[in-house]
Amino acid sequence: MAIGVKVMKRPVGTTSYLRATLKGMALTFRHLVRPQKVTLQYPEVKPELAPRWRGTHRMAVHADGRPKCVACGLCPTICPSNCIRLVPGEDDQGNRYPIVYEIDEFRCIFCGMCQEVCPVEAIHVGQDYENSEFTRERFIYDLDRLMAQDHPLAALWDPEDPASQ
Amino acid sequence: MIQFPATNVPLHQVQPLSNTAFLIASVIKVVVVFTGVMVVVAYLTLLERWISAWIQDRLGPNRVGPRGILQPLADGLKNLVKEEMYPAKAANIYYILAPMLTGIPALMTFAVIPFASPLPIPGVGVVNMVVADLPIGILYILALTSLGVYGIVMAGWASNNKYAFLGGLRASAQMVSYEVALGMSLIPVFMLAGNVTLTQVVWAQQTMHLWYALPLGLAFFLFVVSAFAETNRLPFDLPEAESELITGYHTEYSSMKFSLFFIGEYSNMLTASAVMATLFLGGWDIPIWQGDNMIMIAPGVVAGAEPAWWKTLLTFGAFATKTGFFILLYMWVRWTVPRFRYDQVMHLGWKVMLPTALVFIVVTGTTILVLDALGIPYGLGFGLILTVVNAVVAAIFFMVIDRDRVISGASAHDRRRRRVDARLAMPVAVEEPEPAGIRD
Numbered sequence: 001m002a003i004g005v006k007v008m009k010r011p012v013g014t015t016s017y018l019r020a021t022l023k024g025m026a027l028t029f030r031h032l033v034r035p036q037k038v039t040l041q042y043p044e045v046k047p048e049l050a051p052r053w054r055g056t057h058r059m060a061v062h063a064d065g066r067p068k069c070v071a072c073g074l075c076p077t078i079c080p081s082n083c084i085r086l087v088p089g090e091d092d093q094g095n096r097y098p099i100v101y102e103i104d105e106f107r108c109i110f111c112g113m114c115q116e117v118c119p120v121e122a123i124h125v126g127q128d129y130e131n132s133e134f135t136r137e138r139f140i141y142d143l144d145r146l147m148a149q150d151h152p153l154a155a156l157w158d159p160e161d162p163a164s165q
Numbered sequence: 166m167i168q169f170p171a172t173n174v175p176l177h178q179v180q181p182l183s184n185t186a187f188l189i190a191s192v193i194k195v196v197v198v199f200t201g202v203m204v205v206v207a208y209l210t211l212l213e214r215w216i217s218a219w220i221q222d223r224l225g226p227n228r229v230g231p232r233g234i235l236q237p238l239a240d241g242l243k244n245l246v247k248e249e250m251y252p253a254k255a256a257n258i259y260y261i262l263a264p265m266l267t268g269i270p271a272l273m274t275f276a277v278i279p280f281a282s283p284l285p286i287p288g289v290g291v292v293n294m295v296v297a298d299l300p301i302g303i304l305y306i307l308a309l310t311s312l313g314v315y316g317i318v319m320a321g322w323a324s325n326n327k328y329a330f331l332g333g334l335r336a337s338a339q340m341v342s343y344e345v346a347l348g349m350s351l352i353p354v355f356m357l358a359g360n361v362t363l364t365q366v367v368w369a370q371q372t373m374h375l376w377y378a379l380p381l382g383l384a385f386f387l388f389v390v391s392a393f394a395e396t397n398r399l400p401f402d403l404p405e406a407e408s409e410l411i412t413g414y415h416t417e418y419s420s421m422k423f424s425l426f427f428i429g430e431y432s433n434m435l436t437a438s439a440v441m442a443t444l445f446l447g448g449w450d451i452p453i454w455q456g457d458n459m460i461m462i463a464p465g466v467v468a469g470a471e472p473a474w475w476k477t478l479l480t481f482g483a484f485a486t487k488t489g490f491f492i493l494l495y496m497w498v499r500w501t502v503p504r505f506r507y508d509q510v511m512h513l514g515w516k517v518m519l520p521t522a523l524v525f526i527v528v529t530g531t532t533i534l535v536l537d538a539l540g541i542p543y544g545l546g547f548g549l550i551l552t553v554v555n556a557v558v559a560a561i562f563f564m565v566i567d568r569d570r571v572i573s574g575a576s577a578h579d580r581r582r583r584r585v586d587a588r589l590a591m592p593v594a595v596e597e598p599e600p601a602g603i604r605d
Contacts, residue, residue, distance in 0.1 A: 012568055017566075018563065018567050021502055024502065031219065
């Protein structure tokens with residue numbers, strides 16, 4: 001030990017290299033013969049997601065194929081990362097509908113506020129994470145893409161604890 | 166110690182090999198052993214990864230082939246087709262020579278290790294199951310393993326890379342230091358066996374009915390530790406220290422040259438395990454059973470039991486088991502123990518291993534001399550007395566090393582040590598207060 005290095009005074013039992021090594025060897029041997037493996041074989045075995053796990057979005061669709069969205073503008077307003085682009089339109093009966101509805105999944109932080117704020121339960125975050133693409137442009141999901149998604153939706157709240165208490 | 170022909174050992178006259186048969190048998194043995202070692206080395210890399218994975222609660226390689234058993238093939242293929250990098254300022258001749266110098270001695274060493282009892286082939290004769298039964302056996306191994314350091318030092322120097330160079334320097338210091346302790350820890354074995362030929366050492370253990378791990382336990386321990394250091398395995402892998410030296414001497418190597426360093430390391434490990442098994446665990450001897458105690462003392466003369474092909478198979482199994490045990494020990498230790506500090510390595514080598522080995526030589530030599538003078542014949546009783554002596558020395562050794570200050574890092578002070586420290590105590594430099602605002 002170099003001069004000037006402070007060496008703590010400790011009993012032999014706690015400083016012995018030999019005993020510590022043997023203890024460590026016993027520990028690794030226990031793991032060697034009885035491993036507690038937690039690795040998931042990912043492509044074959046998928047992880048179980050929590051009910052409120054949030055992934056890429058889905059747009060709910062009416063029975064006749066129109067989006068449920070009424071272009072109220074609440075989701076682009078509440079979105080903290082400003083990733084939703086909405087251009088509202090109105091048809092002859094005065095029904096509002098989205099002309100452009102785009103979500104930039106790169107900017108999205110998957111907070112799920114759009115789903116919470118939506119008055120007609122049109123936009124949802126869903127339980128999907130296998131969303132890789134070859135180009136960056138493909139990550140801007142347009143309305144058709146959002147309507148075509150069919151993965152399960154994220155639960156808004158815990159059904160056993162609706163008031164979040 | 167052991168006289169040939171020993172008086173109470175039955176001799177069997179068997180058909181000696183003709184020159185042609187000897188030549189053919191030797192060529193076959195060379196090819197089989199070389200191939201065997203290469204295949205085992207390839208699978209040791211897989212085993213290492215599996216064991217590390219299991220110890221760390223992971224799964225390990227399981228993608229190539231069923232349960233991952235074809236992984237070495239995939240690795241080999243990958244290494245063969247990878248681009249070879251030549252650093253612009255590397256010394257090219259030495260840069261190319263270095264991996265060869267590491268790989269070749271490691272593979273050559275296996276030639277003198279007896280791996281099974283002599284094999285009788287009907288109509289041809291009895292073939293000794295060792296590639297070359299050199300009379301200087303273990304000296305040959307020591308000579309070749311010390312050549313291995315040249316490859317590493319050369320690699321470190323020729324790469325023209327400061328990390329590789331540091332790795333090479335560390336390797337040279339470490340391997341030279343531990344070679345001394347390694348050689349010294351072997352001397353008790355030679356004193357007891359009276360020979361350096363590996364086949365004779367095996368025979369000496371068979372006739373004692375006791376493996377040398379017991380009567381020479383301390384030498385066994387010293388040899389195992391030195392062999393760990395010689396093969397650059399953890400806790401002595403300072404030459405390749407990934408965290409400090411970015412794998413040290415083979416930093417600049419890629420593709421098959423890198424692979425050759427790996428083959429060198431693993432075949433060194435395999436050879437070291439085989440040597441440990443041969444010298445201290447009776448080689449291919451099967452415990453308790455006496456039917457395999459035999460030795461080919463001259464072409465056509467086998468002393469001890471009758472050779473048979475099934476005995477060859479069984480003894481090879483025993484040898485493989487013992488070697489495998491040491492390989493598992495190597496890997497088990499590697500994935501448990503952290504790396505030593507450099508001063509700890511040097512301290513352990515020069516101030517602990519070497520003196521202990523010297524003391525043990527003296528103690529064992531004296532005991533053997535006294536037992537000889539008392540007329541106690543070489544055999545089980547002889548071995549048991551040595552075992553008791555060895556147990557006493559080993560107990561003292563472990564008590565001392567248990568309290569060793571440098572290796573343990575944090576000291577357990579005794580009263581004397583405290584007094585010495587107080588006398589040597591130096592005023593510790595007062596830390597200057599950090600200038601205000603430097604963090605802002």
